[in-house]
Amino acid sequence: MKISAVLFDVDGVLLDSAGAHRRVWDAWSAARGLDPEKVWELTFGRRPEDTVRDVAAHLDPATERRTLDRLLTREMDGIQPVEGAPGLLESLSGSPWAIVTSGARDFVRASFAATGLALPAVQVYADDVRHAKPAPDCFALAASRLGVPASECLVVEDAPAGIQAAVAAGCVAVGLTTTHTEEALGWAHLCVATLADVRSLVTEYG
The missing domain is CATH 1.10.150 (DNA polymerase; domain 1)
Incomplete structure (x- = not known):
């Protein structure tokens, strides 16, 4: 991989x-x-x-x-970074990464600014695609904008709809069990409990 x-x-x-x-x-x-x-x-x-x-x-x-x-x-x-998020994003500085969200553009950008998280150059929002998650369009668009094959994109998702979208796009889907159980994220190629685990995956396979 x-x-x-x-x-x-x-x-x-x-x-x-x-x-x-x-x-x-x-x-x-x-x-x-x-x-x-x-x-x-x-x-x-x-x-x-x-x-x-x-x-x-x-x-x-x-x-x-x-x-x-x-x-x-x-x-x-009431919104805070998930534990490990600042360090993980800092470790990706200079590497291709993107956010792919069903959230509102203005709110997401304001939330990143308020919590001190860095925004990537590539950001895909719900209104950027005709068909939202669980359709694969959003992840396919992000991969295209990054100039990277979808098969070489690691997707980190916490919701079943997002996992289905990532798999349908041909990405490597990692389920983060912050809001759903591993069973609920059954489409994922693997599941992890923390962003520290994600960082280890990126280091190992990057």
Whole structure:
């Protein structure tokens, strides 16, 4: 296995934002008369508007996405880097890497700035592709922008939808068990518990 680039999901991988997102989705669900637990289960690794389509087909996804984004901006103080993220990203300085996220562009960039994490030159957001995770488009686009074959890209993901997308794109999918169990990430080529484990993989196969 040869690794020429690393592609990171953001929420649950580089940013510890589960608490913030849970508060936002719980508030939104309550305001719309929906079951918060059922809604929450459908949020991981997906565009908010795709979740809205699944749980509330009578609502306009674009309008609800704007509402969710506004709620999320109020949660900025509750977001921190995942343990090991700063050191891992610093170790990749000068090496090809990218973020591939279903999150909002402005919020992700603001979160990186607030937490002191470095942003890579290549950033792929949900609105950069027609078909979001679990479709492979986002990872294929990141690999193309980096000029690296997808088969040489190590993808670090915490959500089943992201793992499916990475595998479908032909990448090496690593499941980080920060938000889901290893069983839930069953499509992954391997699973690890920490970003220190990811750093070891990159060092070994880079």
